[in-house]
Amino acid sequence: MTRSLLVILSSPSGGGKTTICRELLRRHPDYLYSVSATTRPPRPNERNGVDYIFLGEDEFQKKIEAGELVEFSKVYNHHYGTLKGTVNENLEQGRITLFDLDYNGAANLKESYSQAVTIFLTPPSLEVLKKRLISRGTDSPEVLEGRFREALKEVNLWSNYDYVVTNDELDSVVAKIEAIIVAESCKVVPETKPKLLKELERS
């Protein structure tokens, strides 16, 4: 009754999806993490194939044209995306794969894979969202205001996800995502057919 699931965490910036994703991987060594491909140059501590799959701009373009990316986007002049090969390799392992994606990435995964489960992490309140954006850096009030508006736009897209979890307290959020994963593994799909029926077919 093991079901491979693609669990996509999404949130506006300041929503905390990266922290939650890391904590889930720490608690569940059997979970996989979907490593994104990017054209951004590696930072000193980053390892190719672990933190990102680092590709040249030409290579990335060729993969886009060959239809090898499930989703991709351009942020500050650099491409980021998920390779179909990565998703399929993870699916073959019959395990849970976590994704840390934005709205479009989540929507594209959902469209392409029946095993995809999308979870939106929402900041608990306007005040907390503002605080989290401010604590991220020394941006000017104009930049912060822009990020705040952008975040609100993303929260407004919440109803396109499968689940919504309020990101208030780490342990509670992690427990809810774990529960969603267990529940999705019990969903009625061909893979969860009772063993007893398979026994009958064989006899």
Next chain:
Amino acid sequence: MTRSLLVILSSPSGGGKTTICRELLRRHPDYLYSVSATTRPPRPNERNGVDYIFLGEDEFQKKIEAGELVEFSKVYNHHYGTLKGTVNENLEQGRITLFDLDYNGAANLKESYSQAVTIFLTPPSLEVLKKRLISRGTDSPEVLEGRFREALKEVNLWSNYDYVVTNDELDSVVAKIEAIIVAESCKVVPETKPKLLKELERS
């Protein structure tokens, strides 16, 4: 973000839904149990309104005609059913209500209420199903064979439920049902709209 849910447990006879239901209620004093109406006479230790709502055959018939039952069935000459009034009273409390129902009962609840979540408990194997049926009483081999066939028919209807859980070990089954309840409470529905958006609407 509290969502009232109607959680329906169903299983063939020997599937163990009553034990699981009792254990969930013991662990969660905030859960409600949907008390069925019946025309069967009360047993010495049974209390009206707690174990069953005991009704005369005439009363029950009148309620059927008045459309006051969400589901009902006749077993060994006695009627059993769920009153709409009971469901609505429980829903108003904004809590989780557990139901112990057969296939038709589960299907009717699901059709009538968007808050209904149906869970099928399947025996883990043919051998365990046989053992459980035998341990229930001193029935003749013919009666047992009939019950076994009946149980298999019910297992064959598994794909009409929302979730399927293998009833192997009490703690594990209870944990899975708890996870399903948490996940369903996080599902994207109008009631789980992020608080942050409600704040914005008010401001």
